[in-house]
Amino acid sequence: MPRPCRESYGDQKPPYSYISLTAMAIWSSPDKMLPLADIYRFISDRFPYYRRNTQRWQNSLRHNLSFNDCFVKIPRRPDRPGKGAYWTLHPAALDMFENGSLLRRRKRFKLLKSDKDRLEHELAALANLQRPTTERPSYDPAAPVPCGVQRTSPQSPTVEQPRPKRSFDIESLISPEPVPSRAVGTSCYPATVYQPPPLQPQHFYPPPYRPFLTV
DNA sequence: GCCTGTTTAATTGGCT
């Protein structure tokens, strides 16, 4: 298995898909989430090939972020101003590369419609929670939180998550700590569709963001 | 105007 590192591959195209490269970038960050510009930077810093034709590959990368359910867009916290949202990996998407190939996955990571709707609902609730209270008149602190998004007081202790052994560890991307997920090959679902476990509230909250993936 | 993000469509190419 090739082990990417700084200065590797020279001007040749690295043997990784945009999905792999994006996952590497996200995985390498302390919070397991990065804004788009930082994903660009990670890739072009390490792979000189991607210092050229930036318009082409960056368009493709954006397409991948939007198109693939394995990437989740997290709204910025007010205390982290900047352009665009943070991108992270869906916790059930860690075994995307279980066949060892970083070019083509055996199966596309695809959320079921119901899970996708639920995720969007939770993220909308999260975005609402992050607005200043004066800007969210519809938010009722006493109301039940939709879809299990945990509402935690800001002063509650934040658990420090252990950092990866190395900031860039392809082995951990391919063979991460086991994350409960099951491939569905029954008559109910197409064989190529994963049914990930339900998203847990702690994946998003409390602030500051817990790492989406625990290492 | 640039950047970010979404979507559609066509093409390419890896894997079985």
Next chain:
DNA sequence: AGCCAATTAAACAGGC
């Protein structure tokens, strides 16, 4: 060889 994931192009919207 066929399937389908990945890539590429492009149009468009919204925010700053």
